[in-house]
Amino acid sequence: MSETTSGSPSPGTPSREEIRVGVYVCHCGGNISDVVDVAKVVEEVGRHPSVEVSKHFPFLCSDPGQQLILEDIRRNGVNRVVVSACSPFLHETTFRKALQRAGLNPYLYEHVNVREQVSWVHKAKRESATEKAIRLTLAGVEKVARQDPLEAIRVQAEPHVVVIGAGIAGMRAAVSAARRGLRVTLIEKSDRTGGRLNELATLYPDNESARAVVDDLTQMVVGDGNIDLCLNSRLTMVDGYVGSFTVGFETRGPEGPILRQVRAGAIILATGFRHYEPFEGELGYGQSPDVMTLPEFNRALESTPPGDLPTFGGRRVRHVAFVHCVGSRQIEGVHRPQPDGRVNDYCSRVCCTAALHSIHRLMDKHPGVRVFDVYRDIRTYGRGHEDLYEKASKRGVLFFRHTEENQPTVELQASQNGHPPHRIRVRDVLTWNEEVEIPVDLVVLATGMMPSDIGGIVQTMKLPVGSDRFLQEVHPKLRPVEVANNGVFLAGTCQGPMDAVEAVAAGEAAAVKASILLSKGVIEMDPFVARVREERCDGCALCLNECEYRGALAMAESADGRKVARVNPALCAGCGACAAVCEPRAIEVAGWSLDQFDAMVDALVSR
Numbered sequence: 001m002s003e004t005t006s007g008s009p010s011p012g013t014p015s016r017e018e019i020r021v022g023v024y025v026c027h028c029g030g031n032i033s034d035v036v037d038v039a040k041v042v043e044e045v046g047r048h049p050s051v052e053v054s055k056h057f058p059f060l061c062s063d064p065g066q067q068l069i070l071e072d073i074r075r076n077g078v079n080r081v082v083v084s085a086c087s088p089f090l091h092e093t094t095f096r097k098a099l100q101r102a103g104l105n106p107y108l109y110e111h112v113n114v115r116e117q118v119s120w121v122h123k124a125k126r127e128s129a130t131e132k133a134i135r136l137t138l139a140g141v142e143k144v145a146r147q148d149p150l151e152a153i154r155v156q157a158e159p160h161v162v163v164i165g166a167g168i169a170g171m172r173a174a175v176s177a178a179r180r181g182l183r184v185t186l187i188e189k190s191d192r193t194g195g196r197l198n199e200l201a202t203l204y205p206d207n208e209s210a211r212a213v214v215d216d217l218t219q220m221v222v223g224d225g226n227i228d229l230c231l232n233s234r235l236t237m238v239d240g241y242v243g244s245f246t247v248g249f250e251t252r253g254p255e256g257p258i259l260r261q262v263r264a265g266a267i268i269l270a271t272g273f274r275h276y277e278p279f280e281g282e283l284g285y286g287q288s289p290d291v292m293t294l295p296e297f298n299r300a301l302e303s304t305p306p307g308d309l310p311t312f313g314g315r316r317v318r319h320v321a322f323v324h325c326v327g328s329r330q331i332e333g334v335h336r337p338q339p340d341g342r343v344n345d346y347c348s349r350v351c352c353t354a355a356l357h358s359i360h361r362l363m364d365k366h367p368g369v370r371v372f373d374v375y376r377d378i379r380t381y382g383r384g385h386e387d388l389y390e391k392a393s394k395r396g397v398l399f400f401r402h403t404e405e406n407q408p409t410v411e412l413q414a415s416q417n418g419h420p421p422h423r424i425r426v427r428d429v430l431t432w433n434e435e436v437e438i439p440v441d442l443v444v445l446a447t448g449m450m451p452s453d454i455g456g457i458v459q460t461m462k463l464p465v466g467s468d469r470f471l472q473e474v475h476p477k478l479r480p481v482e483v484a485n486n487g488v489f490l491a492g493t494c495q496g497p498m499d500a501v502e503a504v505a506a507g508e509a510a511a512v513k514a515s516i517l518l519s520k521g522v523i524e525m526d527p528f529v530a531r532v533r534e535e536r537c538d539g540c541a542l543c544l545n546e547c548e549y550r551g552a553l554a555m556a557e558s559a560d561g562r563k564v565a566r567v568n569p570a571l572c573a574g575c576g577a578c579a580a581v582c583e584p585r586a587i588e589v590a591g592w593s594l595d596q597f598d599a600m601v602d603a604l605v606s607r
């Protein structure tokens with residue numbers, strides 16, 4: 001690893017007296033200036049002793065706006081910059097780069113959000129909005145005045161990706177990464193590729209053969225010299241950090257297990273989902289062979305010979321009911337919780353369309369069946385999915401809608417001389433809450449999706465998990481396939497319920513992210529990570545207990561022989577949990593020191 005210590009002041013740091021802050025307030029084309037009196041902000045902030053220049057401008061992100069800042073750095077001796085504008089997510093990098101172009105350390109910069117945090121939320125209060133903008137900007141000045149120049153953290157990037165799980169998402173990610181020049185190790189625990197698609201005959205919305213999709217993708221995987229497909233394999237260890245992970249795995253072979261290790265710059269998790277398993281007696285499940293889950297029904301349907309009516313388990317079936325939302329959108333106090341005490345309150349998204357797709361397959365193969373569909377809401381959200389719903393209505397499928405308070409019930413009875421033996425009771429919203437009794441031969445439960453059992457991997461890699469137990473991305477819109485652990489990406493249904501099309505798109509996205517990360521051979525990361533002032537560290541190690549990032553903090557020996565905490569900047573996420581418990585203030589996050597926080601708070605409350 002070639003890395004520079006983050007946060008260490010670069011030579012040439014100006015002394016406190018030489019600090020000259022340039023403050024720039026953006027109008028954002030009226031977005032800010034229609035509410036905030038930008039001239040007043042500039043005037044008030046300009047009185048601060050560290051502020052050299054204070055200006056406002058219609059669009060600071062434009063070329064002339066950036067030029068204004070560059071000129072002040074070059075000609076007017078500005079050596080710290082505060083921009084009060086939109087969200088830092090949009091333009092913080094833009095302005096850091098501008099500083100760099102002017103020859104200034106890009107981290108001597110503070111971005112203050114006076115659009116989302118001021119003008120957009122205090123539209124009708126011009127005066128107090130202006131006051132808030134002044135205080136926030138002053139806090140930015142105080143912070144940047146205490147900012148040391150920082151250097152980005154640089155680590156070598158191994159051009160190799162490990163993908164865990166060879167379902168459709170993992171295979172797509174592997175193929176896409178390999179085509180971008182990366183070597184790929186694709187680790188699959190079972191003896192074949194394709195994951196859950198192997199359970200399906202055809203795929204909605206286009207009736208494509210699932211086998212053909214899996215075979216095509218498997219051919220691409222197997223035929224790509226850059227991909228090492230390792231079936232019957234399971235992860236044994238992960239060590240290291242972004243750019244340089246060491247991944248250990250064990251492959252079961254005819255002559256016993258083989259242990260292997262690879263070095264990889266990034267890891268893509270594509271471990272998929274498992275089906276919700278109804279408990280014994282849930283809507284009659286487990287108490288009669290006439291109640292089955294949708295995956296079980298799909299399998300059974302494959303082996304019925306075509307004809308007017310199907311035969312399941314030796315019994316001819318005429319009336320079939322599909323019940324939606326089994327194991328999804330559960331309600332606390334109504335549904336039985338999972339072993340961890342939580343109910344599955346999320347929508348599994350796929351099951352509505354999957355159930356309708358199966359209904360059509362059933363009716364295509366066995367035109368004599370009558371189908372009933374018992375649902376709370378139909379959520380056929382994808383392109384072409386709604387057609388399946390509409391077509392089902394036109395084919396005579398009878399729909400019954402219940403509310404969340406009135407869940408349907410299934411009453412099982414013995415066979416009654418050719419009459420449908422079982423009853424579904426539902427209070428039907430579509431007939432003004434009439435209590436309807438549906439006689440049926442077969443009940444199909446559209447069961448939801450749950451994450452694969454990957455507790456071991458989650459623990460080994462300290463991965464973030466959402467309240468729904470699926471792996472959690474950093475941000476659903478801004479960083480949708482990244483987790484908080486640097487260099488680890490998500491592909492497919494390990495992240496949440498999605499259909500095959502979405503899983504493939506996620507696999508592709510994860511591969512692109514990984515290849516961008518590794519393409520230059522060196523990874524540059526922001527230096528906002530913990531740093532230890534060893535002379536202050538008393539070796540109490542409380543910080544180690546707080547650290548959630550494996551290996552980011554460890555005890556080491558200082559030059560004078562004391563036990564002190566030491567940070568691995570490549571593993572640290574800069575969360576600050578360690579700094580919060582450090583009484584002697586020996587640990588701080590570079591760019592977010594406690595001194596800076598103190599000064600910002602003072603600035604916010606002192607007017």
Ligand SMILES: Cc1cc2nc3c(=O)[nH]c(=O)nc-3n(C[C@H](O)[C@H](O)[C@H](O)COP(=O)(O)OP(=O)(O)OC[C@H]3O[C@@H](n4cnc5c(N)ncnc54)[C@H](O)[C@@H]3O)c2cc1C
Pocket residue numbers: 164165166167168169170187188189190192193194195196197200202203204205233234235270271272273274275294295350354357448449452454457491492493494498499500501503
């Ligand atoms: C009843 C039903 C019907 C559906 N029908 C359709 C449809 O018609 N059309 C459609 O687009 N979508 C459909 N879907 C959704 C589709 O099944 C999923 O979108 C797709 O399977 C997701 O692929 P994946 O790769 O994310 O996960 P998976 O298919 O679950 O693959 C994950 C892979 O990871 C492997 N794995 C798990 N853990 C580990 C580990 N620890 N180490 C190594 N390998 C591991 C698994 O063995 C598996 O091979 C349906 C879903 C259901 C429930």
